[in-house]
Amino acid sequence: MNYSTFQTVIMERLERDIPDPKHISIQQVTKNNGIVLDGLSIMENDCNISPTLYLNYYYDSYKHGVAFQDVYQSLLRDYQNHRPSGNIDSSFFTDFSNIRDKIALKLIHYERNKILLKDVPHIRFLDLAIVFYCLISMDITQGSATILIHHSHLKNWNMQTDDLFEIAKKNTQQILPEKLYDMNDVLHELTDKSQHVSDDCCCEVPYPMFVLTNESNLFGAACIIYPNLLQHYAAEAQTDFYILPSSIHEVILVPTLENSDYQELSEMVQEVNDTQLQDDEILSTHAYYYSRKENEITM
Structure with a gap:
């Protein structure tokens, strides 16, 4: 079915399955980077708030082969898991x-x-x-x-x-206090948990890399402007940093090394944007540089 029919069927099913009183609507929502999505809201029992469920993503799952009934059940679960317990003043x-x-x-x-x-x-x-x-x-x-x-x-x-x-x-x-961890530690942990990793699988990143975010992983890229934070990390490591904006939620710090190349690192950022992120999660397309001497981030 096309997207318009998908929306219509979703609305019909919800009208049937969500008990009255309720108000169900779809409205366009402008997200980060100018991305416009169709936001579904369900308000029950005169509640004045609702989680927003973006139908575009559910339709993507349907287009990629997930059965409609499974997509619909996933939407219902997401709503139930995020349904507010009461009104907000x-x-x-x-x-x-x-x-x-x-x-x-x-x-x-x-x-x-x-x-x-x-x-x-x-x-x-x-x-x-x-x-x-x-x-x-x-x-x-x-x-x-x-x-x-x-x-x-x-x-x-x-x-x-x-x-x-x-x-x-x-x-x-x-x-939202900062959190810093070694990317290699994460990769090793994922590899240890995987049951399908081949013996020749390379689980090392090409440079020392440290993921900087906050404890909630919410808009964690903002950690780079926390007062004195980069200055503190750079002083401990005795090195400048390249900063790779891997999303609006986190950045990757790469200590300056002789073999580290700005252009190559920027290409890595672009590859992550193209293959790993939703459009509204993208922060930038290139690396930045932090100088200890200047205590400054530059492009």
């Missing part, structure tokens, strides 16, 4: 004192999000942009709920972007 968002400690920041690509950036406060950072969100909830099983902060919010709060940045810079490192 939206009025709390109008009083900044209620959410001050929940304001955080993340990194997105500037050029790919120029339309979005017209509506949200941001700060340029190289070819990226620092934007701000409110972390409503963070749950291991149900996922994280966030609200992107727009200019209209700042107007209501009578606040400037620079003030928001100072608050978010302090908060983000506290509520």
Whole structure:
């Protein structure tokens, strides 16, 4: 079936299977990098919030051979696993004192999000942009709920972007502390768990690589702008770093070595973008460089 028919059948099945009272709708949602997806929301029992289920991804599974009934059951499970337990008081968002400690920041690509950036406060950072969100909830099983902060919010709060940045810079490192680990350790662990690895399988990366993210793996690329963090790591390792933006959720630090090549590392970033990421997870297409002497990131 084509995508339009897929949506229609999904809606018909949900109307049948979700008990009344309910409100089920599909609306277009603009995600990171200007990606527009069809977001399905299901609100039961006059609840005013709902997880957003992106039908585009479920249709991709169907196109790749997964039976429709299995796709539908997967969608239902995802909804049940993330269904809110009650309403949210939206009025709390109008009083900044209620959410001050929940304001955080993340990194997105500037050029790919120029339309979005017209509506949200941001700060340029190289070819990226620092934007701000409110972390409503963070749950291991149900996922994280966030609200992107727009200019209209700042107007209501009578606040400037620079003030928001100072608050978010302090908060983000506290509520989403950094996590650094050796990529080779991860590869060895995966190899040990695998029952189908051939004897000649190479599980070493070509350079020393360290994954930098936060403890929740949520917008962890922002760790590179945590105050003094890269300076601390570089001082411990006694080396500068290449920074590979592997997604909006993490970066890879590569210590500067004689055989490390900027162009080759940038090609690795592009390959990951092309083969491993959804379009809305891409942060950038090239490597960056951190200098200990200058305490600065450059392109």
